[in-house]
Amino acid sequence: MTNKEIEKKLESKNVKPTAMRTLVYKTLVDSGKALSLADLEIQFEKVERSTIFRALKSFEDNFMVHPVDDGSGSVKYAVCDDDCTCNIHDLHVHFYCTRCGRTRCMKELPIPEMKLPAGYTYRKAQFIISGVCPRCD
Template identity: 50%
Template sequence: MNSDFEKILENRGIKPTAMRILVLKELHSQSEAMSIYDLEQKFNKVERTTLFRTLNTFEENNLIHKIDDGSGAVKYALCQENCTCKLEDLHVHFLCMKCKKTFCLENIPVPFVQLPDNFEFKTANFVIKGICPQCHK
């Protein structure tokens, strides 16, 4: 199983280390995005700077994407296998106002916006807020 995660890292140009494999496994096992605090709770005695460096490396290599869902904590989620984090790869996120979990709605692309001349697209963040199915019960 570790070799699968090592391959994922290597395919993105990331050197597999024990910490990177652990973080990737944790992100892979979640159905919702995770904050740095969430990750700290999963790993005892791991320094926050180590987690930040790992997440920054993952983001720089398009393995994860950051989500600013307005909750006050940036969250992280795995990208699709062929994601390059360009406009055509971006998708909508959903923040549950009850449980505060953020979900990637990967089948719903971020709407296209025609920018005025001389404006250059860098990134987009589209968050819908409401109640998730689990909390709706």
């Protein structure tokens, strides 16, 4: 994805495309997997944790990324599809590889809707499957 495309994407989501935001978002897209704040920090050594943190938050607030808590100890962020509104119907299973620590969106596996007992309201869901991924097996 080119920088121009990234910038357009950010603008279309009402996020001003600053240099840092463009860079962070591009990194997420190009990596093809979910990245944590720490992962990103390592890639941009000169950039402040808080700056990356706030970039991620602005993406999250504007439905550009979704947080994935895969149990690794730090939340990872995965880019949303274009039409994602991060609600129940957009949710998919995430796979966490316990060998390499990579987290992948399993877009082909939507989270099944569950019939909750009376009185419970469904707002969001996380479905993480852990195991070993093909490249580690």
